[in-house]
Amino acid sequence: MKDRISALMDGELDDKAAAQMIETLARDREALETWGIYHLISDALRETRRLSDGFTARVAAQLAQEPTVLAPNARLPNRQRQPRRWYALAASVAAVALVGWLGFAPQETAVAPVARAPVVSQPAAEVKPAVVPALIPLPSGTNDYLLAHQGFSPRVSLQGMAPYVRTVSEQLQEPRK
Amino acid sequence: MTLRVFGALLALAAGVAQAQSPETLSWLRKINEATQRLSYTGTFVYQNGGRTETSRITRYVDASGDIEKLEVMDGVPREIVRTKDTVRCYLPDSRVVKVDRRTERGFPALVPERISALARHYDISLGETRRIAGFDCQAVVLTPKDNLRYGYKLYADVNSGMLLRAVTVDAGGQNVEQFTFTQLAIGNVTRDMVRPRHAVRAWRVEDAEAAPARLAGWGLASELPGFHKITELKRRLGESRPVGQMVYSDGLAAVSVFIEPLEGRRDPVRTGLASMGAIHIYTREVANHMVTVVGEAPAVSVQRIADAVEFRRPQ
Numbered sequence: 166m167k168d169r170i171s172a173l174m175d176g177e178l179d180d181k182a183a184a185q186m187i188e189t190l191a192r193d194r195e196a197l198e199t200w201g202i203y204h205l206i207s208d209a210l211r212e213t214r215r216l217s218d219g220f221t222a223r224v225a226a227q228l229a230q231e232p233t234v235l236a237p238n239a240r241l242p243n244r245q246r247q248p249r250r251w252y253a254l255a256a257s258v259a260a261v262a263l264v265g266w267l268g269f270a271p272q273e274t275a276v277a278p279v280a281r282a283p284v285v286s287q288p289a290a291e292v293k294p295a296v297v298p299a300l301i302p303l304p305s306g307t308n309d310y311l312l313a314h315q316g317f318s319p320r321v322s323l324q325g326m327a328p329y330v331r332t333v334s335e336q337l338q339e340p341r342k
Numbered sequence: 343m344t345l346r347v348f349g350a351l352l353a354l355a356a357g358v359a360q361a362q363s364p365e366t367l368s369w370l371r372k373i374n375e376a377t378q379r380l381s382y383t384g385t386f387v388y389q390n391g392g393r394t395e396t397s398r399i400t401r402y403v404d405a406s407g408d409i410e411k412l413e414v415m416d417g418v419p420r421e422i423v424r425t426k427d428t429v430r431c432y433l434p435d436s437r438v439v440k441v442d443r444r445t446e447r448g449f450p451a452l453v454p455e456r457i458s459a460l461a462r463h464y465d466i467s468l469g470e471t472r473r474i475a476g477f478d479c480q481a482v483v484l485t486p487k488d489n490l491r492y493g494y495k496l497y498a499d500v501n502s503g504m505l506l507r508a509v510t511v512d513a514g515g516q517n518v519e520q521f522t523f524t525q526l527a528i529g530n531v532t533r534d535m536v537r538p539r540h541a542v543r544a545w546r547v548e549d550a551e552a553a554p555a556r557l558a559g560w561g562l563a564s565e566l567p568g569f570h571k572i573t574e575l576k577r578r579l580g581e582s583r584p585v586g587q588m589v590y591s592d593g594l595a596a597v598s599v600f601i602e603p604l605e606g607r608r609d610p611v612r613t614g615l616a617s618m619g620a621i622h623i624y625t626r627e628v629a630n631h632m633v634t635v636v637g638e639a640p641a642v643s644v645q646r647i648a649d650a651v652e653f654r655r656p657q
């Protein structure tokens with residue numbers, strides 16, 4: 166179950182599996198809590214800015230007032246990364262429950278203003294490559310390259326074997342639907 | 343806000359010009375020494391490009407050297423055990439063990455003179471103190487002086503120097519990679535705790551057979567500022583492919599150049615840039631060889647090194 170929740174978060178489920186998972190989330194309180202916790206972990210790791218108190222409730226209230234649009238969107242066939250759309254849908258399903266959930270989440274009061282300042286992109290004096298490269302999926306055998314590379318990274322002398330985790334997630338090499 | 347501005351703000355806020363002070367550099371040394379000296383066991387979370395994985399790491403030190411074991415707890419099971427001169431990667435699902443021996447000088451160490459050399463490419467300063475997994479930690483902030491490398495925030499235990507968190511930051515100030523211990527116990531590690539879990543009698547062994555070599559004719563038309571060649575070798579990748587490998591490093595980040603003959607290759611080479619969080623991989627063809635450049639450096643650096651790879655027929 167936890168694997169599938171995590172896969173849904175990462176947009177790795179196909180449409181059918183994602184729909185099933187979202188139904189499960191709507192039904193299964195424990196699964197929904199896991200979903201919430203995973204997001205909290207993910208936010209904490211990324212040091213995402215905390216939302217203001219009551220943000221979820223305000224969004225939910227505004228959504229309730231919005232007129233329902235019945236015209237369906239045209240479905241784009243075979244768009245890459247399409248499963249990610251489920252993520253948004255699942256998020257809105259979870260939003261209502263999150264209102265309650267955030268209620269007992271520990272609230273951080275001291276926020277370092279510098280660290281949390283919004284990132285403004287600035288055209289720094291950048292060194293640009295001559296040609297913009299084609300973006301391709303990770304090559305087959307990426308793990309072998311990474312394993313061969315890792316031992317030479319000076320990072321090893323600061324944190325031991327830890328950088329070797331970079332070598333290995335075989336799932337990364339599965340083609341995304 | 344660029345990292346540089348961020349760094350400048352930090353320095354201003356502190357009211358002291360701490361960059362490159364002996365104290366700052368001694369923190370890096372302290373982290374380095376802790377990594378060599380301590381036995382520990384702990385759980386850390388690795389985050390890269392939106393992916394999160396939990397792993398367990400154990401390090402055992404005694405007079406005969408040290409052994410380190412890494413077990414990835416999420417996804418496909420993997421276990422990596424490093425002894426003094428060998429890394430073994432156990433993949434129980436496919437019943438494969440990948441073996442990588444070091445014949446030359448073992449693993450690269452961040453020796454004191456190299457730590458001082460880091461200051462040429464990074465502004466190094468002390469950041470905030472923060473509690474991580476129960477340890478009071480000091481942040482050491484490395485801000486790159488150009489956009490050919492990432493910035494780093496290293497949080498080390500004030501008492502032992504053990505690195506509890508390492509964050510890699512891109513030029514936009516975004517975290518691209520992070521290692522964080524969620525639990526750590528220093529000391530009390532036994533030899534048994536670092537033994538591989540798997541009996542590998544019927545497993546396939548993929549030995550890299552790495553050996554120092556001069557890759558005659560191969561090199562970079564121009565080196566990337568700060569990145570120098572640290573080694574050059576021949577090895578095998580995967581089941582049998584023989585490849586050449588050249589490694590370039592600025593003292594903290596490393597970029598490997600892999601060179602494989604195209605001859606006898608079934609699939610066409612797919613050229614271009616692939617990325618996975620802080621890691622970039624750039625593939626191109628040079629002189630009837632496939633060149634794959636892999637490194638934990640910004641895309642621009644990996645691509646520039648790749649574009650500089652050339653073959654000149656040895657005279």
